[in-house]
Amino acid sequence: MTSAVLRDLLAAGPAAIDGGLASELEARGHDLTGTLWSARLLRDDPAAIRDVHASYFSSGATVGISASYQASRPGFERNGSTAEEADRMLALSVALVREARDTAASSGATQPMLVAASVGPYGATLHDGSEYRGRYGVAHEDLVAFHRERLDVLVAASPDLLAVETVPDLDEARAVIEALQAYDVPAWLSFSCADDATTCAGQPIEDAAELVAAAPTLDAIGINCTKPEHLGGLVARVRAAQPGLPIVVYPNAGRVWDGAASVWLGDGTDLLPRPAVTSWFDAGVSLVGGCCGLGPAAIADVAGVAAART
Numbered sequence: 001m002t003s004a005v006l007r008d009l010l011a012a013g014p015a016a017i018d019g020g021l022a023s024e025l026e027a028r029g030h031d032l033t034g035t036l037w038s039a040r041l042l043r044d045d046p047a048a049i050r051d052v053h054a055s056y057f058s059s060g061a062t063v064g065i066s067a068s069y070q071a072s073r074p075g076f077e078r079n080g081s082t083a084e085e086a087d088r089m090l091a092l093s094v095a096l097v098r099e100a101r102d103t104a105a106s107s108g109a110t111q112p113m114l115v116a117a118s119v120g121p122y123g124a125t126l127h128d129g130s131e132y133r134g135r136y137g138v139a140h141e142d143l144v145a146f147h148r149e150r151l152d153v154l155v156a157a158s159p160d161l162l163a164v165e166t167v168p169d170l171d172e173a174r175a176v177i178e179a180l181q182a183y184d185v186p187a188w189l190s191f192s193c194a195d196d197a198t199t200c201a202g203q204p205i206e207d208a209a210e211l212v213a214a215a216p217t218l219d220a221i222g223i224n225c226t227k228p229e230h231l232g233g234l235v236a237r238v239r240a241a242q243p244g245l246p247i248v249v250y251p252n253a254g255r256v257w258d259g260a261a262s263v264w265l266g267d268g269t270d271l272l273p274r275p276a277v278t279s280w281f282d283a284g285v286s287l288v289g290g291c292c293g294l295g296p297a298a299i300a301d302v303a304g305v306a307a308a309r310t
Contacts, residue, residue, distance in 0.1 A: 060303025134168030190222025196233025253293025
């Protein structure tokens with residue numbers, strides 16, 4: 001698989017990608033309490049994960065992102081699994097998206113449908129909200145080793161692309177970029193942001209865009225699990241700093257994550273405002289989707305906006 005697959009999708013114009021996985025599983029009645037979060041169902045109920053992926057493809061998503069966000073050897077080992085079992089479940093996460101794509105295609109979905117392996121941040125495996133703070137106090141070489149261990153397994157599962165996501169700071173971004181040098185797989189790198197100008201760790205989004213633009217292993221910058229109202233400013237800053245850099249956005253529903261209680265707090269939205277989605281596409285965003293709290297209905301709505309523009 002060459003990077004042309006992702007680059008062609010990015011260049012083709014407005015399109016939808018998938019929405020929140022864990023929040024949709026919870027909406028369907030699954031209990032995700034515990035440190036493994038949605039990754040627990042890779043062991044206990046993989047069909048439930050496959051069904052959510054299929055629902056997003058059937059809603060018009062062009063990219064399905066795997067349930068490997070919070071999956072890691074240390075996380076599974078803390079919950080009684082061996083390293084070999086952890087690797088099997090990481091590989092399974094990619095296979096489930098592929099199965100869901102085949103299901104959606106057999107049901108009549110005709111849009112491009114790519115399989116993305118989620119590469120979540122180190123902080124996600126701590127299950128304490130660290131992915132919304134960053135600056136873990138972990139040495140650079142340890143972060144590189146952490147990501148490379150998972151990437152070895154995920155890349156071997158043959159995804160179409162890697163969705164490196166919810167990265168809170170440039171420190172971890174640099175570690176991921178170094179780890180990615182060992183592989184030839186299309187990838188985007190997506191940041192979690194605190195406001196309309198900075199990453200969750202407080203660095204200017206322009207610095208993040210410069211880092212991504214200079215990385216030969218990356219095809220696009222993303223902004224995800226960020227409040228929708230912040231995206232306009234963030235996209236404008238990225239576009240001004242790096243005019244030719246493709247952009248992917250998938251905000252959350254607008255709530256705030258309480259890492260200690262493992263719950264989303266506050267009011268949010270079930271659908272992204274159409275004027276906002278239109279404005280993001282107008283600003284040159286290639287792909288729009290949803291993160292925590294935004295389900296298949298939200299993605300179908302985004303796909304409708306995208307289709308109206310092509």
